[in-house]
Amino acid sequence: MLAHYVRSALRSVARQKGYTAINIIGLAVGMSVSILIFQWVLHEISYDTDHANYNRTALVVWARQLDTGQQLVPTQQSPLGPLLKNNIPGIEEYVRLQEEVLTLAHADESSSEAVTLADPSILSVFSYPLVRGNPASVLTEPWSIVLTETTARKYFGDEDPIGQSVTVEGQFSCQVTGILRDIPANTSLRFDALVPLQVLEEIGADLDRWAGADYTTWVLLSETVSCGDASAAVDRYCRQLLAEQRGQEEVSDSFFLHPLSRYHLYSLAGDSGRITYVYALSVAAIVILAIACLNFVNLSTARSATRTREIGVRKVVGAHRTQIARQLLTESLLMSVVSLALALTIAELVLPLFNELSGKELSFHFFSAEFVALALGVIVITGVLAGFYPALVVSSLRPAAILRSRSDPGRSGLNFRRVLTLVQFGLSGILITASVVIYYQLDYMRNTDLGYVRENVVFLRHMGGVQSHYAAFKDKLLESPGVLDVTSSAQLITHINSTIGPNWDIDGKDSDLNLEIHFDWVSFDYDRVFGLEVSEGRFYSQAFPSDTIDGIVLNQSAVDMMGIDDPIGKRFTYWGRDRRIIGVVKDFHLEPLDESLKPLALIYRESGDRVFIRISADDIPSALAHIESVHAEFQPEGVFSYGFLDDAYQYEFRSESRMGRIAASAAVLALFVACLGMLGLASYSAERRTKEIGIRRVHGAPTGAIVWLLSREFLLLVGVSCAIGYPIAYLWARNWLDGFAYRADTGPLIFVFVATVSLVAALVSVGYQAIKAAHTNPVEALKYE
Amino acid sequence: MIELRNIAKYYRTGSVNTYVLRRITLDIREGEFISIMGPSGAGKSTLLNIVGMLDDASEGEYSFLGEPVHQLNEKKRASLYKEHMGFIFQSYHLIDELTVYENLETPLLYKKIKGSQRKSMVCDTLDRFQIVGKKDLFPNQLSGGQQQLVGVARALIANPKLLLADEPTGNLHSAQGKEIMDLFKKLNEEGTTIIQATHSETNSAYSRRIIRLHDGWLESDE
Numbered sequence A: 001m002l003a004h005y006v007r008s009a010l011r012s013v014a015r016q017k018g019y020t021a022i023n024i025i026g027l028a029v030g031m032s033v034s035i036l037i038f039q040w041v042l043h044e045i046s047y048d049t050d051h052a053n054y055n056r057t058a059l060v061v062w063a064r065q066l067d068t069g070q071q072l073v074p075t076q077q078s079p080l081g082p083l084l085k086n087n088i089p090g091i092e093e094y095v096r097l098q099e100e101v102l103t104l105a106h107a108d109e110s111s112s113e114a115v116t117l118a119d120p121s122i123l124s125v126f127s128y129p130l131v132r133g134n135p136a137s138v139l140t141e142p143w144s145i146v147l148t149e150t151t152a153r154k155y156f157g158d159e160d161p162i163g164q165s166v167t168v169e170g171q172f173s174c175q176v177t178g179i180l181r182d183i184p185a186n187t188s189l190r191f192d193a194l195v196p197l198q199v200l201e202e203i204g205a206d207l208d209r210w211a212g213a214d215y216t217t218w219v220l221l222s223e224t225v226s227c228g229d230a231s232a233a234v235d236r237y238c239r240q241l242l243a244e245q246r247g248q249e250e251v252s253d254s255f256f257l258h259p260l261s262r263y264h265l266y267s268l269a270g271d272s273g274r275i276t277y278v279y280a281l282s283v284a285a286i287v288i289l290a291i292a293c294l295n296f297v298n299l300s301t302a303r304s305a306t307r308t309r310e311i312g313v314r315k316v317v318g319a320h321r322t323q324i325a326r327q328l329l330t331e332s333l334l335m336s337v338v339s340l341a342l343a344l345t346i347a348e349l350v351l352p353l354f355n356e357l358s359g360k361e362l363s364f365h366f367f368s369a370e371f372v373a374l375a376l377g378v379i380v381i382t383g384v385l386a387g388f389y390p391a392l393v394v395s396s397l398r399p400a401a402i403l404r405s406r407s408d409p410g411r412s413g414l415n416f417r418r419v420l421t422l423v424q425f426g427l428s429g430i431l432i433t434a435s436v437v438i439y440y441q442l443d444y445m446r447n448t449d450l451g452y453v454r455e456n457v458v459f460l461r462h463m464g465g466v467q468s469h470y471a472a473f474k475d476k477l478l479e480s481p482g483v484l485d486v487t488s489s490a491q492l493i494t495h496i497n498s499t500i501g502p503n504w505d506i507d508g509k510d511s512d513l514n515l516e517i518h519f520d521w522v523s524f525d526y527d528r529v530f531g532l533e534v535s536e537g538r539f540y541s542q543a544f545p546s547d548t549i550d551g552i553v554l555n556q557s558a559v560d561m562m563g564i565d566d567p568i569g570k571r572f573t574y575w576g577r578d579r580r581i582i583g584v585v586k587d588f589h590l591e592p593l594d595e596s597l598k599p600l601a602l603i604y605r606e607s608g609d610r611v612f613i614r615i616s617a618d619d620i621p622s623a624l625a626h627i628e629s630v631h632a633e634f635q636p637e638g639v640f641s642y643g644f645l646d647d648a649y650q651y652e653f654r655s656e657s658r659m660g661r662i663a664a665s666a667a668v669l670a671l672f673v674a675c676l677g678m679l680g681l682a683s684y685s686a687e688r689r690t691k692e693i694g695i696r697r698v699h700g701a702p703t704g705a706i707v708w709l710l711s712r713e714f715l716l717l718v719g720v721s722c723a724i725g726y727p728i729a730y731l732w733a734r735n736w737l738d739g740f741a742y743r744a745d746t747g748p749l750i751f752v753f754v755a756t757v758s759l760v761a762a763l764v765s766v767g768y769q770a771i772k773a774a775h776t777n778p779v780e781a782l783k784y785e
Numbered sequence B: 001m002i003e004l005r006n007i008a009k010y011y012r013t014g015s016v017n018t019y020v021l022r023r024i025t026l027d028i029r030e031g032e033f034i035s036i037m038g039p040s041g042a043g044k045s046t047l048l049n050i051v052g053m054l055d056d057a058s059e060g061e062y063s064f065l066g067e068p069v070h071q072l073n074e075k076k077r078a079s080l081y082k083e084h085m086g087f088i089f090q091s092y093h094l095i096d097e098l099t100v101y102e103n104l105e106t107p108l109l110y111k112k113i114k115g116s117q118r119k120s121m122v123c124d125t126l127d128r129f130q131i132v133g134k135k136d137l138f139p140n141q142l143s144g145g146q147q148q149l150v151g152v153a154r155a156l157i158a159n160p161k162l163l164l165a166d167e168p169t170g171n172l173h174s175a176q177g178k179e180i181m182d183l184f185k186k187l188n189e190e191g192t193t194i195i196q197a198t199h200s201e202t203n204s205a206y207s208r209r210i211i212r213l214h215d216g217w218l219e220s221d222e
Helices: A004-017 A017-045 A080-087 A151-156 A227-246 A274-316 A323-357 A369-396 A399-403 A414-446 A466-479 A556-562 A616-633 A644-652 A654-688 A690-697 A703-737 A749-773 A778-782 B044-049 B074-084 B099-112 B115-128 B142-156 B174-189
Strands: A057-066 A067-074 A091-106 A109-118 A129-132 A144-148 A165-168 A173-178 A192-196 A215-221 A253-257 A457-460 A485-490 A505-508 A516-522 A536-537 A551-556 A571-574 A576-587 A598-603 A609-617 A642-643 B001-011 B016-028 B033-037 B060-066 B085-088 B162-166 B193-196 B209-214 B217-222
Touching: A004 A017, A017 A274, A017 A323, A017 A369, A017 A654, A057 A080, A057 A227, A080 A215, A080 A227, A091 A151, A109 A151, A109 B001, A144 A151, A151 A173, A165 B044, A192 A536, A215 A227, A215 B001, A227 A253, A274 A323, A274 A369, A274 A399, A274 A414, A274 A654, A323 A369, A323 A654, A414 A654, A414 A749, A414 B142, A457 A616, A457 A644, A466 A485, A466 A609, A466 A616, A466 B099, A485 A516, A485 A616, A551 A556, A551 A571, A556 A576, A556 A598, A556 B174, A576 B217, A609 A616, A642 A644, A644 A654, A654 A690, A654 A749, A690 A703, A703 A749, B001 B044, B016 B044, B016 B217, B033 B044, B033 B174, B044 B162, B044 B193, B074 B085, B085 B142, B099 B115, B099 B142, B115 B142, B142 B162, B142 B174, B162 B174, B174 B193
Parallel strands: A109 A192, A144 A173, A516 A598, A551 A576, B033 B193, B033 B209, B085 B162, B162 B193
Antiparallel strands: A057 A067, A057 A215, A057 A253, A091 A109, A091 A165, A091 A215, A129 A173, A144 A192, A165 A173, A457 A609, A457 A642, A485 A609, A505 A571, A536 A576, A551 A598, A571 A576, B001 B016, B001 B060, B209 B217
16 A cells, blocks of 8 residues: 555656655755754754763852943952862862963974863863873873874874973973863863963962962862852852952852853853854744745645545545545655755755854764654654645545536635745745844944954964064064054953952042953053044153153043043052053943943053054055064064954854854745745646636736736735734844844834845746746637636 | 435525435435436436435435435445445546556555455456556556546446446547447446436436436436
8 A cells, every 4th residue: 555655656746847846845945954953053052061070060150240230250360269179068179271372383383272271180070081191190290281182193293292392382391291082073161282270380370379360260069069059159158258358248249150061052141142042043943944844735735736636536436535645645755755865965065065154063973863863853744744734635525526627626725825825924034034133233243333443453463572572573563654553462452351450549539439440551552553532631652751650541431430530640549559640542342242331541561462553454465474574583483373353353253143144044045945835836826727817818918917917916925924024023133132232223124125035036936937827828728628 | 225315415605505406316226227317407417426425415315225324424434435336437537647557456455455366356357348458558648438448447346336427428439438338238237236427318228217307306217
C-alpha cells in the first residue's frame, strides 16, 4: 500500500512540475534559514558548557551607587579573591584574571596576542585542557608562559616549544611550560597565551595592596551551596569590608555573583544581552518556517482543488477516507523530505556566507543526534502540518459532488487560503519592519554625534619604546603635510572609564556630594585631534609652561555638578594635588551608548599609552605610510599596528550590525517565500478562472482589466496584512527601542516603505500570471466547456 | 436486493428547496438489468448516485441487502459499497497518473487484498477484457472505447453483485457503445445486477426493465 502511495505521489509530483518546484523551493528556503538560525542559537546557548564547573563558577560584580547612577564593575581589587576564599565557606577557589593584548616574539616571528594573566587556579576552576605540561605546575613560576596549540605552532613550527623562551613586549623573557588545547569557539574567556598573574609582582605591583579594581575575579562554589546564597554571602562580606575601608557605618554599594552559565547571554544587570538576540532570531526562524509551512498548506489545498476528481474516483473505487488522507500525507511528507534534503544542501552551501554574516565559525555535524532529531522534527512537523489540512478537507468531500464536473471545487477553502496569505504577508511585513527599524537604529547609533570627531583619527595600538621619545616622535610625524595633529592619552576617547574616586576637593565643596569624576591622562592638542570645543579658558598650551604643572581642564558637566561659578582660576584638588582650572571643554559622551553626561577631568601627562593622529582625508595612504616609516625609525623591532578610531567605534556595534544583517536577510527570504506562495496561488487562480477570463475577453475586456481582475484580490490581501502587521511591528519596535539611550525616529515612513515593498513584490509575483492569462486566446479558454 | 421508500433529494437555494428527486419508491431484485431513462435534469444520475451511496438522499429510506443504508455510518456504508458495488461513468474517470494495470489494481488495494492474489486477479481481468497489451499504458494513451473498457474492468474486478453505470456509452462511437452493451448483457446473464442511466433507446433495449424519470418523479416502470 505504501508503495502505491509513494508511486502515486511521485507521479502526481512529476505531473505538476511548476507547482512542485514552487512548493519544494519555498519549503526548502524556509527550512534552510531556520536550520542555519537554529545552529546559531544552539551555538549561542552552548557557550561555556565545556567547562566542567559550568554550574558552579561565577564572576564577582561590584554594583557602585553613584550620583550619576549605578555602575556595575566586573573587576575587583586584587586582595579580594583570596579573602573571599578564606572567609566565605561556600567558596572553594578563586581566580583573578587580567586580559591584555601583548606583543610576543620568538626568532623571526613577532605579533600581538591575547594574553591573559591569571592565577594558577585558572586551570582547575575552568576546563582548559593541557596537551603538554602538568596543570598543577605550569603557572607556578612567574616567568612562565602557556601557549595554545595554534600559538605554539605559529612561533615554534614543528620544534618542541617546552622550555623555549618567548619575548613579551620586547622586554621580558618567559619560558614555555605548557601547551593548551585550542580553545573552542563557544568559550567566553579566550586567549592565545596564559601568563601567571604573579609576574606583576616581579615588575613592581603588589597584589596584596588595595589598589585599582583591575582584576576580573571568578569564584568556584562548593557543590552544596547555591549561587544565590553564595551571592548573598559575598555581598554581606564585601559591604562590610568596604565600610571598614571607608570608615563608614554602612555603604550603599552592593556586590553579587554573576554565574558563568549566564555570562555569555545575559548582561551583568541580568535583563538584556545576547539573549535578546537569541530570542529574536529564534522567533524569526520560527516565523520563516511558519511562512514556508503556510505556503505549503496553501499551495497544497489550492492544488488539491485540481485533484478532487482523482480523489473522487479513488473513493468511487472503494477508498476509505483514512486511506485518502494517508495518501495525501505521504505526498506531503515526501515533499518535505525532498525539501529537507534541498534545505540541507542550501544550508551547507550558504554556511560560509552565514558565518561571515554572523561572525561565527559554525559547521554542520549531519550525523549528530541533535541534528538528526532536529531534522526529523522539522520533517514531521512541516509534513504533517502541511499535509493535514488538505488531507482532512479533500478526503471528506462526497464523490458525487466532486464528480459532477460543473461544480467549481477550486472555491473550496478559498477563504482559508486567503487567511493564510494574509498571515504570511503579515508575518513577513513584521519581519521587514523589524529589520528596517533595527537598521535605522544602528545607523542612528553609529552616526550619533557624541561631541567629538571620530573620522580620520588613527591610533597606534602599541607604544613600545615610542613613549619615551614622544616629543621627538610627534615632531617627526608632523613633518608630513598629511598629518594634521598628534596627541597622546591613556584611554580611547570612546571609552573613558577611569575615575578619580572620592579623593577630590574644591573650595566650598558640598560634603554630601558623592560625585564620581572620570579622568584621562591627555597630552597637548588633545582638543584639536578630537575637535573638542573649549567653552571657557584654554586647553593645555605650550605657550603657558605653568599649564602642565598646576593647570587642569574640566568638562562643562564637572563644573556644573560641582557647582563652580566662574571656574577659570578656581582650585581643583585630586589625590592631594592642587590645581587651578585653566579651561572648560564642552561635554562629550564618555561611552558610546550612554546618554548621560558625566563629569570629566582631563589631566596633563606628556604621553600616555596611546598616540592619536589626525590625518588629512585627502591622501590617507601616504599619511599612513609616513606614520609607519616614522614608527619604524623609532621602534625598529616593534610591530606597527594601527586602527582608525571610527572603525574601533563601529566595532562596538558589531553584534548589533550582525543582528541587523541577519534580520534583514531573514526578512528578505521571508518575503521571497511568501511571494513564491503568492505566485503559486495566482497561477491556480488564473487556471480556475480560465473560463471567466475567456468570457470576459469575448465580450471585449481589455488586457488591463483582466490583469486588474486577477491581481486586485492579492493586492488587497497584502494591503490588509500590512495594516494588521504594522501595529504589531510598531509595538515591538517601541519596546525594543526603549532599551536604547538614543532612539532613532521611526515614523510612518517605515510603514509606507514596508507596504510598498510588499505590494511591489506581490505585484511582480502575481502580475506575470495575470498578464499571461489575459493574453490567452479566449477560444482556447472556452474550448473545453 | 434494493428497496427505496419515498426517496427525495433536494438542494437548498436561498429559502426554497429545489427538488431533484421526489418520493421515489422502487424495488430491485438480484439479477435484474434496469435502465433509468429520462430527459436531462430528470434526476437519473442523482438516483444512481444515491443507490451507489455516492450521495445521500434528503428524505426517505434505502435498504441494500437488508441493511438500512440511510442509518449506517460512513465507514459501514463504505465497506458495504466496497464489497458489493462497481461504478462506471460517462467520462470513464480513470486515474490519469496510473497505468491501466495500476488503475485495475487500485480497488483491490483499498480492499486490502494480498499482493499475490491481487496480481492474479488483475491478470485474469486483463485477460478477460483482452487488454493485456495495454496494461502499461496511461489512460491518455488509450481511445475512449478502450478507456471505458478499462473503466468497466475496474468496476468488475472485485466481482461486485451490483454494477452501476451512468451513461456508460455517452462519450463513445456507436460501435464501441455496442461492444460495451454486449458486455453488459453477458455480465447480466452471468448473474450481475446492472442499473444503467441512459438517454439512448438502443441501450435501454438491452435491459429487461425500464424506469422513466421526469422532473424527479417516477413516471413509469415497465
